[in-house]
Amino acid sequence: MTEAVPPKGTGPLARIEARLAWGLLAPTIIAVALVVVLPLLAIFWISFKPVSLADLRPPEVVLREDIRGDDEAVGDQANIRYRLRNSSQEQPILDVSFTDRVPAGLTVTELDPRCTLEGRDLSCDLGDWEPGYRENLMIPVTIEQAYLDNGEGPKDSPAIPQGKASNVLTNATFTLDNFARVFDGDEFWSVLWVTLFYTVFGTIGALLFGLFAALLLNKSFKGQGILRGLYLFPYVSPIIAVAFAWILLFDPFSGSANALLIQMGVTEQAINFFGERPLALIMVTIFEIWRYFPLSFLFILARMQSIDTDMYEAADMDGASPFQKFWYLSVPQLLGILSVLFLLRFIWTFNKFDDIFLLTGGNAGTRTLTVNVYEQAFAISNIGAGAAVAVVIFGCLLAFSFFFFRFISQEEGL
Amino acid sequence: MMDLLRRGYITAPLLGVLWVFVVATTVAVAMSFATGAAFRPSGVGALVWGVLLGFACLPGPFWKPASAAILIAGVTLAGFGPIVIGSGVSVFSALLGAVATSGFAALGLRIMLDEVELGPINRHIFEGAVIRFCTGFGYIFFTAIVLIPFYVMVLTSLKNQAELIQNPLDFSIDFSKGTELLRSYDELFTQFDFGVYLLNSFLISVLTVAITLLFAVPGAYAVARLRFRGRAAFSRSILLIYMVPMIVLALPIYIAFSMTGLRNSLGGIIMIYPVTTIPVALYMLQGYFRGLPAEVEEAGLMDGLSRLMVIWKITLPLSLPAMASVSLYVFMIAWNEFLLAFMLLDDPSKFTLTRGIASLNSSEIPRQHLMAGSVIATVPIMALFLGLERFMTKGLTAGSVKG
Numbered sequence: 001m002t003e004a005v006p007p008k009g010t011g012p013l014a015r016i017e018a019r020l021a022w023g024l025l026a027p028t029i030i031a032v033a034l035v036v037v038l039p040l041l042a043i044f045w046i047s048f049k050p051v052s053l054a055d056l057r058p059p060e061v062v063l064r065e066d067i068r069g070d071d072e073a074v075g076d077q078a079n080i081r082y083r084l085r086n087s088s089q090e091q092p093i094l095d096v097s098f099t100d101r102v103p104a105g106l107t108v109t110e111l112d113p114r115c116t117l118e119g120r121d122l123s124c125d126l127g128d129w130e131p132g133y134r135e136n137l138m139i140p141v142t143i144e145q146a147y148l149d150n151g152e153g154p155k156d157s158p159a160i161p162q163g164k165a166s167n168v169l170t171n172a173t174f175t176l177d178n179f180a181r182v183f184d185g186d187e188f189w190s191v192l193w194v195t196l197f198y199t200v201f202g203t204i205g206a207l208l209f210g211l212f213a214a215l216l217l218n219k220s221f222k223g224q225g226i227l228r229g230l231y232l233f234p235y236v237s238p239i240i241a242v243a244f245a246w247i248l249l250f251d252p253f254s255g256s257a258n259a260l261l262i263q264m265g266v267t268e269q270a271i272n273f274f275g276e277r278p279l280a281l282i283m284v285t286i287f288e289i290w291r292y293f294p295l296s297f298l299f300i301l302a303r304m305q306s307i308d309t310d311m312y313e314a315a316d317m318d319g320a321s322p323f324q325k326f327w328y329l330s331v332p333q334l335l336g337i338l339s340v341l342f343l344l345r346f347i348w349t350f351n352k353f354d355d356i357f358l359l360t361g362g363n364a365g366t367r368t369l370t371v372n373v374y375e376q377a378f379a380i381s382n383i384g385a386g387a388a389v390a391v392v393i394f395g396c397l398l399a400f401s402f403f404f405f406r407f408i409s410q411e412e413g414l
Numbered sequence: 415m416m417d418l419l420r421r422g423y424i425t426a427p428l429l430g431v432l433w434v435f436v437v438a439t440t441v442a443v444a445m446s447f448a449t450g451a452a453f454r455p456s457g458v459g460a461l462v463w464g465v466l467l468g469f470a471c472l473p474g475p476f477w478k479p480a481s482a483a484i485l486i487a488g489v490t491l492a493g494f495g496p497i498v499i500g501s502g503v504s505v506f507s508a509l510l511g512a513v514a515t516s517g518f519a520a521l522g523l524r525i526m527l528d529e530v531e532l533g534p535i536n537r538h539i540f541e542g543a544v545i546r547f548c549t550g551f552g553y554i555f556f557t558a559i560v561l562i563p564f565y566v567m568v569l570t571s572l573k574n575q576a577e578l579i580q581n582p583l584d585f586s587i588d589f590s591k592g593t594e595l596l597r598s599y600d601e602l603f604t605q606f607d608f609g610v611y612l613l614n615s616f617l618i619s620v621l622t623v624a625i626t627l628l629f630a631v632p633g634a635y636a637v638a639r640l641r642f643r644g645r646a647a648f649s650r651s652i653l654l655i656y657m658v659p660m661i662v663l664a665l666p667i668y669i670a671f672s673m674t675g676l677r678n679s680l681g682g683i684i685m686i687y688p689v690t691t692i693p694v695a696l697y698m699l700q701g702y703f704r705g706l707p708a709e710v711e712e713a714g715l716m717d718g719l720s721r722l723m724v725i726w727k728i729t730l731p732l733s734l735p736a737m738a739s740v741s742l743y744v745f746m747i748a749w750n751e752f753l754l755a756f757m758l759l760d761d762p763s764k765f766t767l768t769r770g771i772a773s774l775n776s777s778e779i780p781r782q783h784l785m786a787g788s789v790i791a792t793v794p795i796m797a798l799f800l801g802l803e804r805f806m807t808k809g810l811t812a813g814s815v816k817g
Contacts, residue, residue, distance in 0.1 A: 018642035020721055024632035025648070028692055031629060035689035036655055039666035046666065056672045216552045227553075229803045233560050236799050238750040240768045241788030245567040248781060251582075256566055259582040260446055263500075264454040290559060321537040322545055351659030354752050370661045377665055390662040401657055405650065 040394065046387035048174045053381035059088030059131075061096055061161035065154050068138075076143040080106070080154050084126070084161075085134035093133075093163040096126040100159035102139075105147025109140045129163070178388035182376075195350065195368040198285050202352075203345045205289035207338060210296025215326075217297075218304045228301075235294035243358035246287055250274060280364035284356050288349060296341050303337040304330070343404050347397065369393050420540045422472065422532040429547050430468020430523055435460035437519045438496040440554050445511045447565065450584025452500025453511055459496035463489070464519075471523035472530060483520035487512045522550050564792075571598050571786035578782070598786035606783075608790060610763065611770035615749060615791075618683055618766060622748040623741045625688040626695045630740070633692075634699035635725050639708070649700065655693045660753055668757050678761050686754055691744045698743070702736035703729065742802055749795050767791045 010018070062085050069078035080102070086093050102108060102120045111117055115124035115137075124137065182188060217228055234242060250257045250273035258270040273283050307330070315325050353370040356362060362371035369389060377386025419425060438455035445453040463486050470482035489495045490512035497515045499508045526546040529539045569585040570578065572595045577584070587595065602608040636642075637649050667686060668677070676682035706729065714724045730737070755769040765773065771787040 014641065017640050021636040021640035021642040021645075024636040024640075028629050028633040028696065031689050031692060032655060035667070035686060036658060036663060039663045039670075040658070042666035042669070043662060046669070056669060212552055213556055216549060216556070225803070227557075229800055230560055231556055232799070232803075233564065233796070236746055236750075236795060237564075237792045238752070238768055238771075238788070238795065240752050240771050241567065241792045242563060244771070244775065244784055244788055245563040248570060248785065249563055249566050254579050254582045256447070256582045256585075260443065263446060263452055263583070264442065322541045323537075347657050351657070351661075353659065353661040358752075370659055373661050373665065383665070383669065386665055390665060393659060393662055397657055397659070401654055404657075 043387050043390050047178055047391045049384050050175045051384045058167045059091040059093055059165040061163045062087050063159055063161045065159055067154050071143050074145050078141055080139040082137040086129045089132045091131055091165055093129045093165045096129050096163040098159050098161040099123040101157035103152045103154055104150055105144040106141040109142055178384040181385050182388045191367050191372050198368055199349045201285045202288035202349045206292040207296050209293035210300050213297040214300040232294045234291045239354045274360050275364050277365040280360050280366050284359050284366050299337055299341055307333050347400050421534050422530050425530055426472050426527055427465040427468035431461055431464030433522055434464035434496050434519045436551055438515050441511055441515045442497055446583050447585055449507050449586055450581045451503040451507055454498050456498045463496050467523055471527050479520045479524050483516040486516035567785050567788050571782050571789050573782055575780050598782045602786055611765045611767045615767040619745045619748040621684050622687040623744045626691045626744045629692050630695035630699055634696045634703055638700040638703035652693045652697050664753055664757055677758050680764055687748050691747050695740045695744055698740050702733055706732055
């Protein structure tokens with residue numbers, strides 16, 4: 001009799017289960033690969049490319065045709081005119097050619113040496129074009145009765161141009177200029193400093209305010225639900241709406257905040273909150289705290305409500321004062337969620353773009369790394385440099401997430 | 415140091431000064447915002463009357479705090495109180511400001527100083543008083559910072575340019591103007607196509623929710639229930655995708671959409687939005703699925719249902735609350751999304767609400783239009799959220815969520 005041994009490897013049932021699992025996950029994986037992974041790879045590629053916003057439209061042959069001269073009566077001499085140009089001022093186009101149909105009743109009297117005519121099909125081979133090249137190609141024709149009868153002009157059969165243009169995004173030109181530009185000079189360090197200030201203080205501020213709000217609402221009273229809903233408003237409303245409300249509120253000329261401060265005698269002159277260094281940076285950090293304290297508050301409150309109340313009763317018996325209970329009982333219990341929130345919020349604040357973009361547009365010393373991506377790519381139209389900044393951001397992010405996973409695996413058992 | 419503070423004759427006046435100042439500032443700000451008139455807190459006034467009120471509000475007969483409050487209201491009207499009322503303020507406003515300041519100050523202090531005695535007090539009583547002060551301050555502070563921007567948003571949208579520049583603090587509404595108050599809204603809908611934007615935003619958000627659930631439900635089920643190699647790695651990489659900044663993705667997406675002609679089309683937006691929300695939804699749902707009892711599903715399997723039928727007939731009906739909160743959250747993300755809409759849409763007939771508001775931000779368009787647009791974008795999401803707040807709170811905390 002053979003001895004019974006536990007089965008080794010994966011059995012058929014386990015294989016079916018795994019296959020089903022991958023089948024269920026496949027749509028998600030494909031979608032994420034297309035929209036997240038592919039763009040990330042593209043960013044790396046583009047960051048080594050000398051590409052500007054104008055290069056996104058590859059150079060093409062622009063062709064317009066019309067008829068010049070008299071075409072009123074039989075026997076008139078006229079020209080079919082092709083106006084051709086290279087749409088790009090920087091890139092050549094190779095092997096330019098076009099094909100067209102000569103309308104019935106037009107007899108070609110003389111043919112350009114680069115063109116051939118078979119029946120009524122005209123094709124012209126124009127060779128290679130320099131950047132910014134333009135030319136008018138004339139085909140002299142004689143008008144016949146059929147042309148006048150048909151009413152079919154040259155434009156009725158559109159000419160089809162062709163040409164090979166090298167696309168800077170796909171060719172083999174690489175450069176390190178983008179990175180050189182990004183790291184060049186003092187600008188990079190000031191951007192990095194602004195990013196760190198914004199991220200560190202925004203994160204800590206949101207956590208502390210969240211903790212304070214959670215302590216306030218961690219008791220049941222009438223209206224607790226309403227207040228909880230109210231305190232979430234900054235987080236759930238559209239960023240663009242609240243950002244503009246803040247801009248109006250703190251407007252230096254007609255903002256209510258300034259009017260209030262002047263009336264209360266705090267300041268003599270109107271303060272340009274979002275336009276002065278270093279006040280603008282402090283203001284966007286305060287905005288960040290204002291907008292995201294609800295998230296911290298929600299998580300901390302959920303954790304607080306799950307703390308066992310027996311512990312507090314025991315502490316009461318031992319004569320602990322309210323501060324002591326908070327410091328020696330609540331804080332250690334909350335430390336886990338606080339540190340997870342800190343790491344998550346740190347990364348997300350680091351990644352934040354919309355808030356600063358809408359409030360100051362990155363001016364007045366508030367340009368963070370993410371705003372710099374936009375600034376380089378769209379304001380200066382240098383997509384390559386923007387991509388290089390994005391690569392730097394991604395590098396920082398990888399470092400953070402490495403730290404995050406090391407930490408969180410002990411913390412939450414993920 | 416702490417011992418020194420823990421004496422009734424120190425604690426009471428100290429808290430009195432702080433609280434009177436807080437109340438005076440609050441009333442001054444509230445009255446200024448409501449009437450546009452000149453109210454301001456006075457530091458010296460708060461100091462003098464705070465000390466007095468602190469002593470008066472110690473536990474004792476009721477007439478002490480009451481008469482102190484009446485006294486303070488009186489001196490405030492005479493111009494020497496903790497809140498200074500400018501000239502030209504209507505009698506009614508002045509009276510309201512004075513009574514509110516003294517009344518709330520006395521009421522708050524009376525509650526705070528419960529059990530505090532004039533002599534040395536013990537730790538519990540002292541800390542209780544401090545905590546009650548912090549609680550009162552906290553409610554006022556948070557309510558104020560949350561409400562003021564929204565208050566400014568709504569009331570600015572009801573005013574006109576001239577009124578706004580004349581006195582930026584005057585938010586009082588002249589109801590006699592009737593429907594003229596809503597002129598900005600009317601113009602947005604008639605001249606700026608906000609009806610179309612509203613519809614676009616709504617369609618995109620609903621489609622995003624539907625597509626997200628279609629992808630995330632099977633995925634979440636697989637991660638939560640099925641055993642396969644690489645499951646742990648998979649649930650981590652979901653978290654990792656959360657952390658990729660949108661601007662990093664937006665740049666290549668912009669390039670790809672420019673080259674393929676998908677830019678400036680709602681179809682392109684609908685292709686992108688769900689992918690940004692699928693990881694979040696998957697993460698939230700798998701947390702919920704894990705919490706469901708596996709036995710029910712196993713019973714279904716034993717009775718001959720296939721896995722897919724089990725998901726459809728057992729898991730989904732059991733997880734309706736989680737589906738509601740995930741849908742709500744995804745809807746909120748899609749509705750509020752700004753960056754992609756801003757970068758990818760140029761054609762005014764295809765704008766979403768957020769993109770439409772961004773297009774109002776120009777010097778030629780009066781700013782009450784901008785605020786009216788903001789209100790139009792904010793009200794639906796707020797209404798939805800307040801109505802379903804319970805789901806939202808649970809859903810947000812169920813799986814940690816992107817902000």
